Amino acid sequence: MRSQSVGTAGSTDEAALVERLRAGDSQAFETVTREYGGRLLASARRFLRNEDDAQDAVQDAFLSAWKGIGSFSGDAKLSTWLHRIVVNAALMKLRRRRRKKEEPIEDLLPHFDAEGAWVSAPPGWDTPSDVLLQRQQTRALVRACIDRLPDTYRTALLLRDIEELDTDEAAATLGVTPNALKIRLQRARQALCTLLEREISAVEIQPGMGSSAA
Numbered sequence: 001m002r003s004q005s006v007g008t009a010g011s012t013d014e015a016a017l018v019e020r021l022r023a024g025d026s027q028a029f030e031t032v033t034r035e036y037g038g039r040l041l042a043s044a045r046r047f048l049r050n051e052d053d054a055q056d057a058v059q060d061a062f063l064s065a066w067k068g069i070g071s072f073s074g075d076a077k078l079s080t081w082l083h084r085i086v087v088n089a090a091l092m093k094l095r096r097r098r099r100k101k102e103e104p105i106e107d108l109l110p111h112f113d114a115e116g117a118w119v120s121a122p123p124g125w126d127t128p129s130d131v132l133l134q135r136q137q138t139r140a141l142v143r144a145c146i147d148r149l150p151d152t153y154r155t156a157l158l159l160r161d162i163e164e165l166d167t168d169e170a171a172a173t174l175g176v177t178p179n180a181l182k183i184r185l186q187r188a189r190q191a192l193c194t195l196l197e198r199e200i201s202a203v204e205i206q207p208g209m210g211s212s213a214a
Contacts, residue, residue, distance in 0.1 A: 153188035
């Protein structure tokens, strides 16, 4: 009963805040910026990997939110609505960038011989990237490996595994079909596992690293 009453109070507070935003209350804008700005910036950083671009994306997102607050239906939480806007702003900025040379993902995917057998065994784990990121020892390594993925696959992985959008929403955000999103995500996960396997193997063969890691 206690959690239900808290949730109702929270919903009431948010509804009041949205009404103030719709009325053009500048203090309400400041409240939203202060309360959600940090989380939105963290999301933008994951996609853009550049502090200035991430800051710009958040500013663009807030401007879009202020202009479009009248269209906010309240079906989702305000934080969820803002998160969608900042992700779209980050992806738009990402598309405008000049394409840099990226590591071909084909080199990171499983290969088969003419008879359909594995040429080399696939990585021996299938732990989702969001779970790996929760482990302090592997967090920096996972982030570095995710950053090495081509943007096409990296964004699919971020949207589904890190930002936790469902398949349909992630596909709509990227402007692709759900099936295409699933293919990108599968390839991204396979490539990420390969990169992690290579990095971990490289650490394990260094003298003294095994004992220090334990």
